[in-house]
Amino acid sequence: MSKEIIKIEDLKRDFVMGTETVHALRGISFTINEGEFVTIMGSSGSGKSTLLNILGCLDQPTFGTYEIDGVKVKDLNRNELATIRNEKIGFIFQSYNLLARTSAIENVELPLLYNSKVSTEERRERAIKALEMVGLAERLHHTPSQLSGGQQQRVAIARSLVNNPVMILADEATGNLDTRTSYEIMSLFQELNKQGITITFVTHEPDIATFSNRTIVLKDGHIMQDYNNYNVQSAAVQLAKLPKEPH
Amino acid sequence: MRLLNLLKIAFKAIVLNKMRTLLTMLGIIIGVASVIAMLAIGEGSKESIRATISSMGSNMITIKPGADVRGGVRRSASEMETLTFKDYEAIKAQTTLTSYISPIVNGSGQVINGSNNWPSTIFGVNPDYLNIKVVDLQSGSMFTNAEVQSAAKVALIGQTVVDNVFPDGESPVGKMIRFNNIPFKVIGVLEEKGENTFGQDQDDVVVAPYTTVQKRILAIDHLNEVMASAISEEDAPNAVLEITEILRTQHKLTDNEDDDFHVRSMEELISTFSSTSEMLTILLVAVASISLLIGGIGIMNIMYVSVKERTKEIGLRMAVGGKGSDILMQFLIEAILISVTGGLLGVILGLGATVFIEKFLNWPTSVALYSIIISFAVCAVTGIFFGWYPARKASALDPITALRYE
Numbered sequence: 001m002s003k004e005i006i007k008i009e010d011l012k013r014d015f016v017m018g019t020e021t022v023h024a025l026r027g028i029s030f031t032i033n034e035g036e037f038v039t040i041m042g043s044s045g046s047g048k049s050t051l052l053n054i055l056g057c058l059d060q061p062t063f064g065t066y067e068i069d070g071v072k073v074k075d076l077n078r079n080e081l082a083t084i085r086n087e088k089i090g091f092i093f094q095s096y097n098l099l100a101r102t103s104a105i106e107n108v109e110l111p112l113l114y115n116s117k118v119s120t121e122e123r124r125e126r127a128i129k130a131l132e133m134v135g136l137a138e139r140l141h142h143t144p145s146q147l148s149g150g151q152q153q154r155v156a157i158a159r160s161l162v163n164n165p166v167m168i169l170a171d172e173a174t175g176n177l178d179t180r181t182s183y184e185i186m187s188l189f190q191e192l193n194k195q196g197i198t199i200t201f202v203t204h205e206p207d208i209a210t211f212s213n214r215t216i217v218l219k220d221g222h223i224m225q226d227y228n229n230y231n232v233q234s235a236a237v238q239l240a241k242l243p244k245e246p247h
Numbered sequence: 248m249r250l251l252n253l254l255k256i257a258f259k260a261i262v263l264n265k266m267r268t269l270l271t272m273l274g275i276i277i278g279v280a281s282v283i284a285m286l287a288i289g290e291g292s293k294e295s296i297r298a299t300i301s302s303m304g305s306n307m308i309t310i311k312p313g314a315d316v317r318g319g320v321r322r323s324a325s326e327m328e329t330l331t332f333k334d335y336e337a338i339k340a341q342t343t344l345t346s347y348i349s350p351i352v353n354g355s356g357q358v359i360n361g362s363n364n365w366p367s368t369i370f371g372v373n374p375d376y377l378n379i380k381v382v383d384l385q386s387g388s389m390f391t392n393a394e395v396q397s398a399a400k401v402a403l404i405g406q407t408v409v410d411n412v413f414p415d416g417e418s419p420v421g422k423m424i425r426f427n428n429i430p431f432k433v434i435g436v437l438e439e440k441g442e443n444t445f446g447q448d449q450d451d452v453v454v455a456p457y458t459t460v461q462k463r464i465l466a467i468d469h470l471n472e473v474m475a476s477a478i479s480e481e482d483a484p485n486a487v488l489e490i491t492e493i494l495r496t497q498h499k500l501t502d503n504e505d506d507d508f509h510v511r512s513m514e515e516l517i518s519t520f521s522s523t524s525e526m527l528t529i530l531l532v533a534v535a536s537i538s539l540l541i542g543g544i545g546i547m548n549i550m551y552v553s554v555k556e557r558t559k560e561i562g563l564r565m566a567v568g569g570k571g572s573d574i575l576m577q578f579l580i581e582a583i584l585i586s587v588t589g590g591l592l593g594v595i596l597g598l599g600a601t602v603f604i605e606k607f608l609n610w611p612t613s614v615a616l617y618s619i620i621i622s623f624a625v626c627a628v629t630g631i632f633f634g635w636y637p638a639r640k641a642s643a644l645d646p647i648t649a650l651r652y653e
Contacts, residue, residue, distance in 0.1 A: 058566065058646050079570045086568020097563045097650070101263050111567040113252045159567070 004067075005167050005198050006032040006055065011064035013050050024050040026221035027064070032167070032200060037193040039209040040202045042218035049171075051218065052202045056089055056169050057081045069166045086114050090160025094172035096152045098144040104131060104155045105140045111163045130158035134188060150181035157188065167198040174208060180242055186211045187235035211235050253573070257581040260553070271549040272589035274542030275626050279593025280600055281535035282622040283614065287601040289528025291612035296520045305480050305513050307379055308345065308487060310338070310473040310494070313509045328469040329498070329507050335473050337497045344478055344486035347375035350457045351472035354465045356427035358404070358412050358453060360419075365411035369402075369426055369453040371460025372474075379476040387420040387435025390456055398458035402431035405450035406439045426453055429463045483512040539622070542589070543629035550582050550637035561641050562649025575642035582634020583627065590626035594619055 013025040024047045032038055042048040053059035054066060057073055058081075066073045069088050076084065085091075090111075098107045108127040112118045118126070131137055134154040144152050153173060160168050170189070174182030190211060193199050201212060209215045210233045217225040261268045297305075312330040335350045342348070352371040357364050370376070374389050390401045404412075404419060413419045419433045431453075440449040461467055475490065477483040487510045494508050554561070561574055598614060605612045 053647050056566070058650075079572070082565065082568050082570040085566060091566050093563075093650070097559065097566075099560060099563070102259070110564070113256070114564070114568040114570070114573060116249050163568075 003034040004031050005034050005036075005069055006030075006200070007065075007067040008054075009065045011051075011054065011061045011066060013047075013054065013059070014062045023221055025054075025061070028218075028221075028223055029064075030216060030223065030226060032198065034166075034198055035193070035196050036214055037189070037199045037212040038201065038214045038216060039212040040200065040216045040218065041204060041206070041209055042224075043204060045220075046218040047221040048202055048204075048218050052169065052171055055200060056091060057084045082114075086111060087163060088166045090163065090165035090168040092153070092156050092160050092168060092170040092173045094175040096144070096149075096156045096176075098152055098155055098159075100145070101143055103141045103143055104136060104147070104158075107144070107155055108158045108162050110159060115163065126162050127158070130162040131155070133161060133192070134158045148181075149177055150184055153177065153181075153185055154188065157185075157192075161192070161197070167200055168192070170199065170201045172203055173201065174203070174205070180239065182208070183235050183239040183242065187239060190235050211238075253576050253580050254584075256577050257584055260557075260577075260581055261584055264553075267549060268585060271545050271585055272592065274545035275539070275586050275589030275629070276542075276593040276596055278535065278539030278542040279590050279622045279626050280597035281538055282532060282625075283594060283597025283618050284600040284604065284612075285531035285535045286528065286618035286622075287597075287612040287614045288604065288610060289524060289531060290615050290618070291605075291610065292524045293521050293528070294613050295611040296524060297517055300513050300517050300520070305517070306346075306477040306483055307513045308475045308477055308483060308490065309509075309511050310334075310475070310490060311471075311509045311511075312469075313507055328467075330470045330473060332468070332470060334494060334497055334508075335470060338473065338475065338490055338493050341493050342475070342486070342489055344482045344489050345475040346478050347378045348473065348475040349373045349375040349379055350470045351376075351474050352457050352460050352465055352467065353471055354460065356464065358408055359425040359428075360412040360422065363412045363414060365408060367405075367408050367426075367451050367453055369455055369460055369464060371455055371457030371465075373457060375476075376454065376474070379474050382440065383438040385436040385438050386418065387433070390434060395456040395458055398462055399456060400429065400431045400459055400463070401434045402426070402453050402455040403435040403437055404433055404454075405437045405452040407448055407451040408453060409436055426455075427464055431455060477512065480514065483514045487512050536625075539625060539629065542626070543586075543633045546582055546586055546630055547633035547637065549585075550578060550634050551640075553581070554578060554637045554641040557641075558644065558649050558652040561644055562646050562652065565644070565646035566650060571642040574644075575638045578638035578641050579631065579634050582638065583630045586626050586630025586634070590623045590630075593626065594623060597622070 008031070009029045011025055011028045012023070015022045015024055028051065040048060040051065050059070054061050057068070060074065068084065071084060071088075073081070073084065099110070105124070105127050108130050109123050112123040112126065128137070128140065131140060134157050136151060136154050136158065139147065139151065144155070147155065174185055177185060186208060189199055189201070201208065203209065210229065212229060213232050214228050215225065216223060310330065312328070332350060335348070339348050349372045353368055355366065355368045358367045373395050374392060377383070377389055384403070385406075387403065389403065390399065394401055402424065404424070409419055412424060413422070419436060422433050423430050424433055425431070437450065437452070437454065442448055475486070477486040490510050491506065494510070495506065498507055500506065564574060601612045601614055604610050
């Protein structure tokens, strides 16, 4: 069996809102192995965002354990969490979250700036390599405003790859994109996955889930379904099937 | 995270907001520049006062009669007769801290040369006088002690007198003039000194042996004044004390009697005038400091806005591994960069303004190194102080909230 990247057991997260306690996660357990492409589905209020925050080490569970790449996250302080995020996780957001008026390459370099082990030359080299991987080798010095939505998301993906994370965590990464562009992005994710990168993709779009090899469905803080998808669709093929855009 | 990276990030943020940064800096620039310029003006006027007084002889000590009461009526200094030649002799014999000493008698009158005449003041002195007043001769020579002894009718005249009674440009040395109808032989011309700080023409004088002036012009045997010169400027205050003691003994004053004379050193005069200009300097600097403070508040304001505006960016930086301390340093360095750059520009502008004031307004200025150091240090500290709070606020943000902030 391949390495366990994520292991959570009986994970609970409560929020105290005034006098009321909201149970966002009510005891969730699953493991994600190296090389998996997992989509986490659920409608709003299902606890999806809360789970994402915990998986991304932005938040701590109230109860239960969470291990990422063999590191127990519970009881880590703010700075230690920041280091985990820096070294083990690559974030991709719905709204890209690129730094405005900052070139693609500088955006991609950002996570490495916070890693003192990486020298300036290595940082630049790795950023260029990451941008090449997402097909933006020609756009190194473009700023976000000079790039399309799809290209911006590619920069964000390059940024998530640059620190060689154990897992990429995508939050509705195609939510702001049209179908064609989101299929392009999904096709890129599938390629990266083929190269062995573990991807956890949070979405509420069912067609996105068909591109992954495993789907976890959340509802009201519980896991409703957790199934392997044996009939993975190729995003590239689906993209070709889309009607040509009128020009 | 390495400092160099932080500097790069902060520098980038500043460059991306050029206009805003410049406007923020302006507060600091003006603050620092005005502190430096104000201090330069203050220092300059202080120095010019000191220089003028020094040119009159900074070691100079004057002893004047005082507190001469006749029948309960206080008399003016010129009428007093409590300072005598014996006092002069006693001081001269006992003092250890003075190098030159001269009796002074003076009176005013008309200087006449043929058809030209001019009202002036005659000073009766001894040959030490020139050393005390730090005056050289343009031409001729000073009278000798022998000429003093014999009450010779010789005189030296100042440039103003020369201009008025010898209008033809001929050399006055060797010529005869009359002062209040007493003939004097001009034996020298005093070096030009111009006006003093108080607007007195220092060249409008006639200098003659005090014996001659006492006997022939004033018909008195007391002295109007005794002038001495302390060995050095530092010795002046002690010399004043020494002379006071000598005179108290000489005048047989008991412990509960006031001095019937006044001993003053130029040092006192300098400090009196300096303190006035110092007061003005303090006032000016206080106003300038307020503008520096306002500049600091400007930095705080802009950093506060900057943190608010970049909440999402802060969230992202935290998500990709930025620690609270990294964020804190980023914003702090940004604030420091703004204030230090502003401070440097302020120093340059301040120096420029000083040169301008000196050149075009003809005000004496003097840039003190300490004013540059202090104002620069104050503005750097201001940057840290006012940058700290917004930076602290940014570093304490919750990454989740910051990321979702719109």
